[in-house]
Amino acid sequence: MPEQISQHPAVITEDDRTGTSVETLKRAILDNLYYVVAKVPPAATDIDYFTAVAYTVRDRILAHWIETLESYSRKELRVVCYLSAEFLMGPYLANNILNLGLDAPFLQAVKELGLEFDRIVTSESEPGLGNGGLGRLAACYLDSLATLSVPAIGYGIRYEFGMFHQQIRDGWQVEMTDYWLRYGNPWEIRRSQASVEVGFGGHTESSTDEHGKYRVRWVPASVVKGIPYDTPIVGYRSGVVNDLRLWKSEATESFYFERFNSGDYQGAVSEKVFAENISKVLYPNDEEIQGKELRLQQQYFFTSCSLQDMIRFQQRFQFPLDTFHQEWAIQLNDTHPSIGVAELMRLLLDEHGMGWDEAWHITNNTFSFTNHTLLPEALERWPVPLFGSLLPRHLEIIYEINARFLKEVRERFPGDEARAARMSLIDEHDQKYVRMAHLACVGSHRVNGVAELHTQLLEHDLLRDFYELWPEKFINVTNGVTPRRWLAVSNPEQSALMSRKIGTAWISDLDELRGLEPLAEDAACRAQWRGVQRDVKVRLSNYIKAQLDLSIDPDSLFDAQVKRIHEYKRQHLNVLHILTLYHRLKHNPNLDVIPRTFIFGGKAAPGYFMAKLIIKFINAVGEVVNKDPDVNRRLHVVFLPDYDVSLGQRVYPAADLSEQISTAGKEASGTGNMKFAMNGALTIGTLDGANVEIRKAVGTENFFLFGLTADQVRATLASGYHPWDVYQSNPVLHEIIDSIASGHFSHGDRDLFRPLLDSLLQHDTYLLFADYQSYIDCQDQAAQAYRDQEHWSRMSILNAARMGKFSSDRSIKEYCEDIWHIKVNAAKK
Ligand code: NBG
16 A cells, blocks of 8 residues: 555545445444444443444345345246244344355454454344244245245244243243343334234125126224334345245224224223234244134234235236236245135135136145144144134135035045045034144145155155145155354354365355265374364353353263153153163262263243153253262263253254154154254164154264164054063163152152153153163163274264255255245346
């Protein structure tokens, strides 16, 4: 730079809102701190700084965001609408900065301002708008859609209260409300002018119009307003920023004021309360699904808002309505938005005067449906009276769809009335119910499961009749997870090592990890890999010390199981292994046992007694084990409270062994299994869900397999399974169960765990006892393998190297090709 110029006062060459140099970013952060947060640095808290940095990031997103939104109006583009009652997004800041490609300048700017990047990042409260796998999958898919430049909108509900926070008191789960909006939300933009109205209740009126056509009009008893809140979804260095559009319910002014003015204050207020309740709180979903009216209101509310929004776009772009299905591809994330099938029919028929056949053609070609569970208790069905009183017009439409559908069934399978009854959209066994999965199947042109085994079980079991009728509708798309969040953001240590070895292309092309395979045979590389892994374990150990005041050994084997607590996921089988080791050490304190730290995390549905008892059980065993000097140099049990996305980002990278031990045939896919393996953990697991494919990908010799297969599970249960016999014939299991029953882990209380033991000894629906010995033997093999650290590192590297298939980018490419018929990179000009 010539001397005379550098002596000039600073020349601002970059815009404060869009510039990306370190100097500009520093200025912009302080500017936002002052003008948006209204704070000066000495008074600013971590949350203030987070907010200022987040606005600074958002400013740099906006141009791309607006550009992408405008591209939706291009006729040749088909926009994917991912309808989901849950989006478990996790904190945005670090992810957005990475995806924008601004990690280096932001880190530097924050550092030069004298701040700690980590503190700023961890000050963000995460939007926990989902329960677990299904909601997190939706979040990974949004990341991949934007990364692959596919124009897409995620549609859902802006719950005011998300997933509850979990505290552990005296070993029991206690639920606390999650008011995640407490400090505001810098990412979202409220679009009051884009509100839509949604009706509930009332009645229908039919008439014949001037062309002699039969017409129906729905006269709802109440109307609420849906207000969209938009959040940008930044693709990884793709320049595409898609939209997550979440609906908040509010009272319509007209209703409110009319009542108010006529003196009906009480009526006005209760109307307002009714309206605002709809988007108030997320349902914790794995209680037995009971016909909760509010839940149906939520489902209809966000689905109707979203469909009206699409039709409005269609009209604004001046596209004819009869090409709706060419412009929009709607994915139903489970049955929660499946009422959309009837709602789109209603909008086309009643509001836009279309004939049935054309409306049905459009509807069927617009929707496709993903099933996420085989558990019969999780299948949604609504009592017909409740459904009809809330959505009278939709019930009529569903009856009409059903009549036409059953006609088709009867033509294909004449005389098979049992089949027609099984397939009907209405369950008429005793009380009448609307079967939402059937509505979704009939209304969609594609139905998919989420792992190969799961899709097979759908085809041959749960949805067999539908598969026999329309085999071409069924397809498998194995789940995937985004390597941006689950490797690059959460495991910077391992990511840096991998990028040093093979470059950074893996971040958007995970198959590139294959390039790591030769490292497995290189002793120096294995040592580096181990060194990195140890650093990450130290990081988690420090966190555990800070949170729980527990000192754990970073050189012990980190054995982790983090996921929702459910009997089918068998956290209590994991505990039986801990007790087996405990039992061995008590009998022989000098036994050479590999030191292990058992790490658990997960929430139980508030109404699921057995799951809550399992949490108590884990903590009770932990209390005894962690305090007993005979064992506590070698075994530790840690239950990390309040498992969420942020905590997942700490645990996955630090694990050596990943517990994927569900009863075969029960876990649709699992996605945590993928996150662990990508981060170099080895899996101990059953042939369930995506485990089957992970094992195949990483090599059977690099996976610890145990347990019955799905077929064997079915056969065992069918042939009259007697867990009591297993208990009688296995002396170690016998002793362990007796010690639990004796009150050894419950301060002498013999009743505390009785429900758990009774359930295992009498029914054991999830076959813990049947799989017990096989699990223990397999755990012994894992421990033996861990003794040979060179061998373990080799397996660990190979696991990470071979996980390319499990990137959500691969899943999204399959959806694009086989279901939505969209080209990737479509949004790129
Ligand atoms: C879950 C399954 C998991 C699966 C995720 C995502 C629900 C209803 N189902 O096995 O239990 O990985 O969906 O597909 O949350």
